[in-house]
Amino acid sequence: MNRSILLMIALAALFVSACTQESGNTQVANTAATPAASPAANRAEPPMPFPDVSRISLEEAKAHHDAGTAVFIDTHSPSVFAEEHIVGAINLPVSEGVPDVNKIPKGKKIIAYCS
Numbered sequence: 001m002n003r004s005i006l007l008m009i010a011l012a013a014l015f016v017s018a019c020t021q022e023s024g025n026t027q028v029a030n031t032a033a034t035p036a037a038s039p040a041a042n043r044a045e046p047p048m049p050f051p052d053v054s055r056i057s058l059e060e061a062k063a064h065h066d067a068g069t070a071v072f073i074d075t076h077s078p079s080v081f082a083e084e085h086i087v088g089a090i091n092l093p094v095s096e097g098v099p100d101v102n103k104i105p106k107g108k109k110i111i112a113y114c115s
Contacts, residue, residue: 061111070109073099086113 056064064070065086072089074081081091092099094114104110 056111064109064111068108070111071105073104073110073112075112075114089113 061070061072065072065088072086074085074089074091075094076085076091077093077095078091081089081093085091090103092103
């Protein structure tokens, strides 16, 4: 059981690491602009990192949060976590290596996020 939790956390950490590395490269394209007017509109979306990792919608995550059926893992640094985070989230920074899985309540869905 602990191995499966550790594996899930490791996979989530890899996903979050990729998310964190790419977050500085994000650009918002003006969807109202014509392709000729905006070079960003001509760019294809970058491939999703770790396409085999399960993802859920914001609505599903909120439903789990409201029902208390999930634990949210915030992988930001402690200083970023202190500034803002989801209520009830647990801070397990990716930058600190292998997380202490004993901090994660058992019997709940684990939802890791980085933005």
